Amino acid sequence: MEKMKENKPRYLFLMLAFLLLLLALTAWGGWKVYEEREVRYRHQVETDLKNTSDLTVRNLSGWRDRLVTGAAAMTDDTLFARAAATWLREADATAQADLEARMRVLVERGRLTKIILAGPQGQVRLVTGNMMAGELPAREMQAFQEALRSAQAVVVEPSADGHFAYPYMGVIAPLYDGMQSLGALWMVVDLRDTLFPLLETVRGGRATAESVLLMPQGDEILHINPLRHDTTAQGVGHFAALTQHEMVEVQAVRGIRGVAYGQDYQGQAVLAASSVVPDSPWLLVSKMTVAEAFAQDRRREGLYFGLLIGGSFLSILAFIIYWMWLTRRREQALKQELENYRHMLEQQVRNDSLTGLANRRALDELLEREWGRAVRDGLPIAALIMDIDFFKGYNDCYGHLVGDGCLQRVAQVLQFNIQRSKDMVFRYGGEEFVALLPNTRLPEARQLAEKLCQALQREGIENQASPLGGVVTMSVGVACMQPPHDSADSGHRLLENADTALYAAKHAGRNQVAVCADAAGEGGRASPTPR
Structure with missing residues (x-):
């Protein structure tokens, strides 16, 4: 303890150095992200302007072609x-x-x-x-x-x-x-009624966006449509001399195509896209001011960068608080982890690893709870014990690995066809399965047993060791009891009756259901139902 107190300034210095390094790395990473996003957004704006310009060029070309084609038709x-x-x-x-x-x-x-x-x-x-x-x-x-x-x-x-x-x-x-x-x-x-409206596509609600249709005329440039920001140039008129190299319109006439940066006729810095209208002497220049083109990006990136800096400081503060909390709560976290691990082991103990069904231990626990509920509420409870017919011969014929696959498929058939949320199927041991059916009377239990036998037979799992049609089948014993309030029996009496019925089903030839009814907790007689 004394040694820790002596080294406390050193620990504080190291922590401060670590936090400053983290802040520097965060700022550097934020700046890199900002640069990357700015380049990506700039490319997006340029592409959108070029696409809009290309669309306008196609519209202009189509309009001109229709006019010339109509004149040729008159000839x-x-x-x-x-x-x-x-x-x-x-x-x-x-x-x-x-x-x-x-x-x-x-x-x-x-x-x-x-x-x-x-x-x-x-x-x-x-x-x-x-x-x-x-x-x-x-x-x-x-x-x-x-x-x-x-x-x-x-x-x-x-x-x-x-x-x-x-x-x-x-x-x-x-x-x-x-x-x-x-x-x-x-x-x-x-x-004014035909051509000029085609040149308004680029505006899209922007204050400075404009398309100018140009045509070289000697040493000058002629603008065909009115200039949006020059009220004195509302018709066809002379635009600029070719010596004004900084103007994007002059750059277009001199052969620069695609996206370019320069000045417009107002002397403002603009982003422009220039194209040639096919089969004509026309040039189209679509442009907007750089300030408007990237205003949204600058606002968004400023907000992003501010949030990044604020988030960095908050993250560092949160890290300090978390580190202090983690130090105090480490023992509690370890205890919780051990508790979760114990719970996971208990869950694994209650599941059959091969079929994924609940195992016999889980059956004993659930049976005890449901039997107590049946005694308390005066409700019937039923159980099915199912045994795969000639499974030993199946293993001898196909091998134990294939036999394991057979057990998995049988488990899937049972789970699929036992659909009530309160019913549950278990692997009882070997090739035996049990279905526990709370609040279920004998006719309903027998009907479900018949359904399960038919479903498994329809599955068509090959079994050459079986004389019953060459497919996997099963025998089912059904038992149902409604214990009185003063019953001294346990749920295992229900399983014993179902097992007696299963024996009767096998003795009667297999692939069938046998029933043992015992409503008062006394012994009952098993009666098979041939299929």
Whole structure:
């Protein structure tokens, strides 16, 4: 004791050093976890943005393909070309009304804004909606001539010098009556109703998320859709010069694809994903500010790191308290462990190691309790003693290892078919089993015995040593007693009667049930029931 008092400062120093080391290791581990989680979350945010951008690209490509495909279908539409040729040739009101009706149907079906019919020289001949006169605008005239030369639909890309009051895009579809050129259809789409809504997928409730559709134009970049954070750029317009290398939009035009970090047109640090829209000169840049992209992660990681530090201190404090408690309670814990071990041994003593059933010792204890209850409450109690027929021959024929397996299967059949929670089956010894049935009358006990015999026979366990069908069977003795309140008998009288009945069943030829009824605790006569 004196020596421990002398070494107490040393023990306290070692404990303090251990706690500081534990705290340092906890902090280092927490920082490593933080770094790993930050990298994983950053990758997740980048992947989500890239997937959203890819989805938008597929939608844009599909929309553009449908527009071009619809224009190409008009070039191949001989009925429309014939109606246009009739009107151009005759110029009467009936032919014009028919042609206008066809053009209105095209506008509705193709979600177009306007269709303009131009003659072979590019002069405007017929328009759905507001009338317009003269020739096609310069860009459209150039596309018109290219369409006639190639006999294919030509796209007129969006432009800052628009001919209409709204941002638009057009497709020139040449028309032919046989080999003769009739001119072309200029199919116009209002981008506000068709294209721009496709670019809002990336927002998803984020304040700074935005998709910008770009198109290079010389040394400058043209933005096709309105800029979300620039109210002055609500239509197609010039965006930036290619010399502004830090802008993610310029990086996309210069060939950088996938996820990148840079600045946007507001000068803010952004995370962006850039892609090319197939079969078009368009580039899509989906972006959001870095601050918003990782704001949730920073809040979550700050909370996590704070919880980690607080948890570390609490863990150390809990460790100290636990260590002190463990020192005081060690003796009690050892006593409890010994008590549990003793209880486990007692449980093992009451179980049969081969079949897993309760053994004879457990039977004696339960029988004593249930017999006392039957005497006290005036209730009947029944017992079944079951013996496997010709089991000695079975062991001689198949060997003792197979015999052990047979006993296990028989035990499983008995357990499965004895289903009441208050009933219990035991291994009595060798090939004998006992079922104890509290509060059970003789007819019920006999019915259960018949059920068990039939179930075992249906199991079909092969037994060439048995003359009874070549399968394992059993004989069952049934006894039932209802002891009076002043009974001097014990439960072993019930087992003796069941054993007498079992002897009668074997004597009568086996594979059957014999009953010994004794309601008053006196001796009874065994009567077999052949099967």
